[in-house]
Amino acid sequence: MPQQQHGRLIRFYRRLTALYPRPFRDEFESELVEAMQDRALDRPQSAFRLALDMIVDIFTTAPKEHWYMLQQDLRHAFRLLAKTPIWTIAVISILAIGIGSTTTVFSLVHAVLLRPLPFDHPDQLAFIDEAAEGIDHMGPSYPNLLDYQQAKKFTSIAAYTEGGISLTGSGEPERVDGAWVSHNLFETLGVRPLLGRNFSPEEDQPKQESATMLSYGLWQRRFAGDPAIVGRAIQINGKARTVVGVMPSGFRFPETAELWGPLAIDPKREVRTNHFLTVVGRSQNGVTIAQSRDELTGILRGIQNRFPNETSELRVVVTPLRDRLTGDYRTALILLLSAVALVLAIACTNIMNLLLARAVGRTREVAIRTALGANRRRIIRQLLTESLLLGIVGCLLGLGIAVVLLRVLTTIVPIELPYWIVFKLDPIVCLFALSVTAGSVLLFGMIPAWQASRINPSVAMNELRRGVTAGQRAARLRQVLVCAQVALSVVLLVAAGVMLKSFVNLNKSDLGFQNRDALAFRIALPATRYSKGEARETFFTRMREQLAAVPGVRSVATSTSIPLGGNRWWRTVQHRGETRTRPNELPLVFNTMVSPGYFQTLGIPLQKGRDFDRHDDAEHPAIIVSERLAKQLWPAGDAIGQQVRVDPFLPEEKWRTVVGVAGDVHLQGAREPAPPAIYVPEMEDTHLQIAVLVSSSLPPASLVSQVRAQIRALDAELPLFGVQPLNQVVSRASWSFQFYTILFSAFGAAAVILATVGLSGIMVQLVADRTHEIGVRMALGASRGDVVRMIVQRSTLLMAVGTALGAIASVATTRSLETLLFGVSPNDIATLAGVLAVIVMAALLATWSPANRASRIEPATALRQE
Amino acid sequence: MAAMGTIQDLPEAHFHILLVLADGEKHGYHIMQEVESLTSGQTKLSPGTLYGAIHRLLGQGYIEEVRSSEPRRRYYAITADGRAAAEDEVERLRVLLQHARTNGLGVKRSNA
Numbered sequence: 020m021p022q023q024q025h026g027r028l029i030r031f032y033r034r035l036t037a038l039y040p041r042p043f044r045d046e047f048e049s050e051l052v053e054a055m056q057d058r059a060l061d062r063p064q065s066a067f068r069l070a071l072d073m074i075v076d077i078f079t080t081a082p083k084e085h086w087y088m089l090q091q092d093l094r095h096a097f098r099l100l101a102k103t104p105i106w107t108i109a110v111i112s113i114l115a116i117g118i119g120s121t122t123t124v125f126s127l128v129h130a131v132l133l134r135p136l137p138f139d140h141p142d143q144l145a146f147i148d149e150a151a152e153g154i155d156h157m158g159p160s161y162p163n164l165l166d167y168q169q170a171k172k173f174t175s176i177a178a179y180t181e182g183g184i185s186l187t188g189s190g191e192p193e194r195v196d197g198a199w200v201s202h203n204l205f206e207t208l209g210v211r212p213l214l215g216r217n218f219s220p221e222e223d224q225p226k227q228e229s230a231t232m233l234s235y236g237l238w239q240r241r242f243a244g245d246p247a248i249v250g251r252a253i254q255i256n257g258k259a260r261t262v263v264g265v266m267p268s269g270f271r272f273p274e275t276a277e278l279w280g281p282l283a284i285d286p287k288r289e290v291r292t293n294h295f296l297t298v299v300g301r302s303q304n305g306v307t308i309a310q311s312r313d314e315l316t317g318i319l320r321g322i323q324n325r326f327p328n329e330t331s332e333l334r335v336v337v338t339p340l341r342d343r344l345t346g347d348y349r350t351a352l353i354l355l356l357s358a359v360a361l362v363l364a365i366a367c368t369n370i371m372n373l374l375l376a377r378a379v380g381r382t383r384e385v386a387i388r389t390a391l392g393a394n395r396r397r398i399i400r401q402l403l404t405e406s407l408l409l410g411i412v413g414c415l416l417g418l419g420i421a422v423v424l425l426r427v428l429t430t431i432v433p434i435e436l437p438y439w440i441v442f443k444l445d446p447i448v449c450l451f452a453l454s455v456t457a458g459s460v461l462l463f464g465m466i467p468a469w470q471a472s473r474i475n476p477s478v479a480m481n482e483l484r485r486g487v488t489a490g491q492r493a494a495r496l497r498q499v500l501v502c503a504q505v506a507l508s509v510v511l512l513v514a515a516g517v518m519l520k521s522f523v524n525l526n527k528s529d530l531g532f533q534n535r536d537a538l539a540f541r542i543a544l545p546a547t548r549y550s551k552g553e554a555r556e557t558f559f560t561r562m563r564e565q566l567a568a569v570p571g572v573r574s575v576a577t578s579t580s581i582p583l584g585g586n587r588w589w590r591t592v593q594h595r596g597e598t599r600t601r602p603n604e605l606p607l608v609f610n611t612m613v614s615p616g617y618f619q620t621l622g623i624p625l626q627k628g629r630d631f632d633r634h635d636d637a638e639h640p641a642i643i644v645s646e647r648l649a650k651q652l653w654p655a656g657d658a659i660g661q662q663v664r665v666d667p668f669l670p671e672e673k674w675r676t677v678v679g680v681a682g683d684v685h686l687q688g689a690r691e692p693a694p695p696a697i698y699v700p701e702m703e704d705t706h707l708q709i710a711v712l713v714s715s716s717l718p719p720a721s722l723v724s725q726v727r728a729q730i731r732a733l734d735a736e737l738p739l740f741g742v743q744p745l746n747q748v749v750s751r752a753s754w755s756f757q758f759y760t761i762l763f764s765a766f767g768a769a770a771v772i773l774a775t776v777g778l779s780g781i782m783v784q785l786v787a788d789r790t791h792e793i794g795v796r797m798a799l800g801a802s803r804g805d806v807v808r809m810i811v812q813r814s815t816l817l818m819a820v821g822t823a824l825g826a827i828a829s830v831a832t833t834r835s836l837e838t839l840l841f842g843v844s845p846n847d848i849a850t851l852a853g854v855l856a857v858i859v860m861a862a863l864l865a866t867w868s869p870a871n872r873a874s875r876i877e878p879a880t881a882l883r884q885e
Numbered sequence: 886m887a888a889m890g891t892i893q894d895l896p897e898a899h900f901h902i903l904l905v906l907a908d909g910e911k912h913g914y915h916i917m918q919e920v921e922s923l924t925s926g927q928t929k930l931s932p933g934t935l936y937g938a939i940h941r942l943l944g945q946g947y948i949e950e951v952r953s954s955e956p957r958r959r960y961y962a963i964t965a966d967g968r969a970a971a972e973d974e975v976e977r978l979r980v981l982l983q984h985a986r987t988n989g990l991g992v993k994r995s996n997a
Contacts, residue, residue, distance in 0.1 A: 043936075043940060046940070047936040047939075047940070050913050050932075050936060050958075050959060051932045051933070051936055053913070053914065053958070054913050054914045054917060054932040054935065054936075055932050057914040058914070058917065058932070061918075072931070075931075076931040076932060076933040076934070077933060079933065079934075080931070080933030080934055080937050081933070083937060084937055084940070087937075087940075087941070
């Protein structure tokens with residue numbers, strides 16, 4: 020090899036040694052190069068081989084050296100941290116709380132908003148709805164669906180309706196969530212049955228009530244995982260059906276349904292105004308939402324040309340599956356994520372403070388080491404390693420906290436979540452936790468490390484001798500950080516405060532019915548044994564009589580729905596004098612069919628007129644309207660005696676006489692205005708499934724057992740379900756509020772605790788720093804009171820600045836909470852005042868002990884501190 | 886001899902270096918050469934491996950740097966602790982060898 024090339028290679032090798040850790044390189048660089056040189060001379064080889072050898076050598080040994088150094092640093096850091104166990108535990112705990120809570124909230128966000136739905140190419144799936152004025156979305160009617168299914172931009176379009184299904188036969192009668200699905204629904208979703216097959220088109224015909232499919236869970240639970248389940252007959256709603264398939268483990272669609280039957284719609288009986296289906300479509304690869312909507316709009320236009328009366332006001336709405344299923348929670352979850360980020364920020368600034376204090380405390384050590392020749396980078400590296408060790412332990416502990424919190428949160432949520440929403444630590448969530456830890460470590464580790472490395476040894480030693488701690492800049496930085504903590508805490512506390520107030524308002528708000536203690540439950544009669552309306556009416560009348568006879572029961576009623584029960588039965592209403600009859604021109608009202616005694620049982624006031632009685636039958640059709648509707652239709656006069664028709668375009672609808680006006684009820688929840696409502700006597704068209712309401716003075720447990728006994732006496736094969744007092748229905752309807760309120764309150768509390776700890780730490784440090792000065796002052800005549808005042812002034816200043824900043828910030832940020840609030844403005848003065856009070860108390864708590872200690876300083880001892 | 890309780894795993898490269906230093910102080914490249922000849926060319930220490938090992942051995946106190954006649958090169962010598970550690974390893978190998986012979990495993994003669 021020519022000399023020049025040899026020289027170039029050696030220089031190349033020298034440059035490669037930069038990959039070694041600095042200390043190693045400083046010690047051995049020249050020798051490495053020499054050894055390489057000697058070896059190359061002794062063993063001639065091609066330039067390529069030599070270069071290769073060099074590269075391989077460096078790349079195999081340099082990582083080992085780095086790893087070795089890291090191990091040493093970690094061991095050293097561990098020993099150092101173990102020397103101050105309280106401080107170390109404090110930092111790790113704070114970090115764990117910060118990381119744990121952040122990871123928990125992220126896991127919620129991930130589970131609900133980010134994790135892909137468990138279907139084939141879920142981004143191709145969308146809900147297809149129709150909208151009209153005032154109604155954001157409702158399902159298309161069956162004839163419309165048939166037309167939409169001609170669309171070319173969709174590979175398939177399927178439909179379903181949900182409902183409860185009674186299982187009888189083997190074992191206790193049970194009521195499960197079920198769905199009636201078109202035969203191509205599962206195919207559209209891209210999920211294949213585990214056993215057996217999907218429904219065939221032949222089975223999806225009216226009157227063909229022969230097939231059913233089970234969920235895996237139901238198969239295991241009720242049929243003991245019978246391997247011969249496919250082909251077996253089971254009792255569904257009183258009729259025998261054959262199981263043709265079992266879906267895979269974990270699959271329930273939509274959301275919670277465990278049992279499926281064919282939709283089996285009779286096209287001859289369906290009209291274009293009956294919007295009861297939920298329609299799901301899978302668009303072709305590459306088709307956008309806009310494109311698919313445009314095509315469907317074109318089809319709708321064709322329908323509107325042919326059937327203008329029923330469909331002219333409609334428009335097509337296409338919503339990606341995920342958006343509709345979980346979109347409601349998006350805002351709140353993002354707000355939660357922001358809130359918990361603030362908590363993390365407070366935790367990090369707290370840790371930064373603690374690290375700064377400690378770094379300043381180690382000035383002596385660092386000064387000596389620097390004087391002895393340790394280079395800055397090594398010092399920074401070691402300090403960062405300490406932070407790294409704290410981070411690792413904090414992260415692991417934080418993950419543990421997250422696991423516990425998630426389990427707790429899962430049990431708090433009272434509703435059954437869609438099956439794909441599981442709160443757990445999966446790889447992505449863990450990755451998030453690691454990133455947050457890494458970011459936090461860098462954040463709170465860098466500044467103190469950098470601070471410490473800038474210590475000038477001679478200056479530091481001098482200052483130490485005089486008992487004044489070095490790092491004025493560090494002290495100022497810490498005070499800034501504490502202000503920031505207080506500010507962030509104020510923001511969180513205000514948010515928690517307004518949410519708490521909202522929640523209380525929500526609970527106290529008048530929903531229009533007084534009797535929240537009434538017991539509610541649902542019953543479903545099997546069609547086989549109660550096919551005639553008379554049979555149903557007879558059963559329910561007897562049931563009401565039996566239940567009313569139970570001692571302690573005040574009144575009993577039945578209805579098609581209960582307030583806040585999630586029902587959405589809208590109909591149109593026409594009054595005499597209203598010439599328009601087209602459905603899209605008539606007012607929409609909320610419809611409930613009720614038995615006599617409904618208003619009394621629920622505690623809804625009848626403003627005028629009377630309740631239904633036995634005379635209000637099909638020959639004398641009656642109706643009761645809500646106050647709002649009465650004012651709307653007859654603003655000038657009395658509603659009693661007026662006449663209306665419900666859904667006048669339906670041929671069999673007769674004119675009804677208004678016999679009563681009921682008070683408005685917030686049927687859809689406290690946050691929605693009370694809708695205009697009508698009540699129709701139930702006995703005109705008794706449904707198979709109804710809600711039963713019982714008002715009594717009995718304790719709930721004994722009432723329930725009495726009710727069950729009575730029903731069983733009437734018909735042993737009837738499952739009762741949804742048994743709960745009305746106030747539980749009410750609180751379940753607002754469960755998400757409770758959820759958010761709990762979390763926000765927890766964050767607020769954590770924030771204020773951390774900030775108090777932070778302020779306390781600063782105050783302690785301040786007193787320690789200025790012990791000498793205090794001694795001088797006292798020797799010169801300052802009283803204990805003066806000293807205490809000095810301390811309190813400083814802490815008050817910090818609190819005041821922090822609170823002011825926080826108040827300004829909260830005015831800006833709590834606006835984003837508006838959608839979650841109820842009856843409270845985001846800048847509620849009372850809440851702000853309350854937060855201020857909390858902060859003042861926290862400040863007192865933080866300052867009391869240091870101020871006390873400061874006042875006890877003996878001047879003589881203090882002055883001696885040289 | 887080092888206390889029998891402290892069984893510190895002595896990696897092969899470290900042992901070779903101690904072996905080579907047992908009969909006198911040497912500098913880096915010299916160690917490389919001797920280890921290679923010792924193992925009949927089977928172990929060729931690269932500079933990185935060599936000085937990584939030297940770094941460790943210095944940290945463990947098994948070798949030390951000594952002043953040398955040549956100012957340019959640094960010489961290393963084995964310490965008492967290092968000698969003890971090497972002897973432990975020798976003993977360990979001797980026991981193994983003994984077992985091997987008892988079990989009928991002969992010793993191959995290499996082509997000298």
